Amino acid sequence: MFLQGLFLFFILMGIIMIFSSKSWLMIWVGLELTMFSFIPLLGEKSQQVEGAMKYFLAQTMGSLMLIMSTPFLFMESAVFYFLMLALIFKVGAPPLHFWYIDIMYSLNWKQLWFLFTIQKIGPLLSLFYLLESKMNNLFMGFIILSMFTGSMGGLNQKYIKILLGYSSISHTGWALASMIFGYYMFILYFIMYSFILTSLMLIIYYLNLPKSIFHMEWWSLKDSLLFFMNLLSLGGMPPFLGFFMKWMVIESLYKADFYFMSMYFIFMALLTMFYYINLFIYTTMNNIIISKLFDKMKNKMLFKEVLIMTSLNFLPLLFFMFL
Template identity: 35%
Template sequence: MLILKPHQLLFSITLVMGILIAVSSSSWFILWMGLELNLLSFIPILTSSSNRYSAESALKYFLIQALGSASLLAACPLSMTIPQLAVLIISSALLLKVGAAPFHFWFPPVMQGISWLQSLTLMTIQKITPIAMMSSLLHDTSTQIIILSSISSSIVGGLGGLNQTLTRKIISYSSINHMAWLLAAVSFNERLWLIYFSSYTLISASVVAILHSNQIFHFNQLLTMNLLSKPLKLALLLSLLSLGGMPPLLGFLPKMLVIQEFILTQTSLIWLASLLVSALLTLFFYLRMALSSLILSSPKLKSSLQNPQHRSSLILPFLNLSPLLYPLILLIAY
């Protein structure tokens, strides 16, 4: 059971307040204030971990986000003289904040130094405001940047995770790959990226729930995890396959909607091909993680379901089967 300390609860509230202020504001200055409130709330959350590398990750995160915020401020006076250059700087700053390629260099190292719950926050909640800003800033110049960043994110996310043995780095490169799909959804319409982001958040939470409850940080730990429990094996397999977009699981639906928009709008086939090929690459290292725990797990360990925390972590992963019950409803609603 997750119990927040008083200071963690306070900073979590201000973090959400910063997101709400930024998303609901009609002024760029108020939006920037919301971004800064969100940043200054997340830094203490990162440093509150007992991990000795958390301070280093917090410093890296602060420097990168400060650079992004400074770039946003620098673009304000340029918007009156050279508007296209201002849009280019703002788009680049937002891509830097979300860790999309080619500005992804900080994302895996920061993920490696923080806990699983903080990683989940970094992969999901911290991306809401920059993505919402990109969605409202779709011009000709920014759209070209988003396309280039989406293609490069798909390549980096697919190839970067192949040679990794640390689970947090694997999930971080997975997040970069999903960022490519999110940028594609942003370029189409707001409703599409909201659907994709909501699905991605739920699926990521299901994966993190298993990895956090079993404290898995290295690939080898999957071989010695308490996996005599068949429901735990199945939950991990379903979560990873859903994260890779395998039909008919939950992760397949938003990707199918993005592909449908590509076909209807007749957008660049090279862009779509890079997304599909990278999805196959990510699915490969998801399967490598899942099969390691399924086939090579040690038979000498006790069942992990004896721990109530592990038992509760199985509820969320099986939500990935929900599209089997209502796929037509989601498609009609969309």
């Protein structure tokens, strides 16, 4: 327990270093500190060692790419592309995402939450610092590819961990797009995404929901509704919080005359919603036995916490009421 707390402290220190520094040397140190502190948390059980090793190798390759960019410091464009590729690799965005989905099977829900949220902060912030000075078509290509891969990868996906993995890739594309419009929009989007994902992961963890969608028909109706309210929010279904954060990005793209990108983002959001709604219909229609939600909860207070976090997804309704 003490060691876990120590590693979490070092992860926090690494993130603070990245937040507070504009020096690429200190940013690199912060990235490595978060990586090496996260790896021991991945290897808690023997069956998780393989996932920890894959994560280590992937992050090491990204770090090597960062180091390899130093000989090209006198070539501004070469450094820019090397750094961008290295950070895209570290964050697990397409086309350098092969390692990201592969490690999902061996991680538990707590580790997945860290991977989807905390471990993305460093590389995404570093990308923002890089793109402050220069925006180009390659970066736009990464955005388009991330959203396409995340949306298409989730189609016909039966394992919840893999489904959330592809959802994370899709939201990486949305987060990258929010960077175009400044620091505060990026931070706001990432906070809202992390909030919705935390609510969803709490439901999965405390209700001990199955790993496969094939077993969803054994869920109670209340379990299914609570789970899918958060999943639909993550997909951008109005009037949930996820709709507000995606609408914010699409509106900014439209006002900046990115008309094609706006239409593309809407189409990808609708595609994601299509298979989320299909899953919702599948689980609710196959529900025969409706059990009480409290039976699966270890503590009734946990139910209240999850319910409160889920209800906060309706906050955008208040926003639109006062427009």
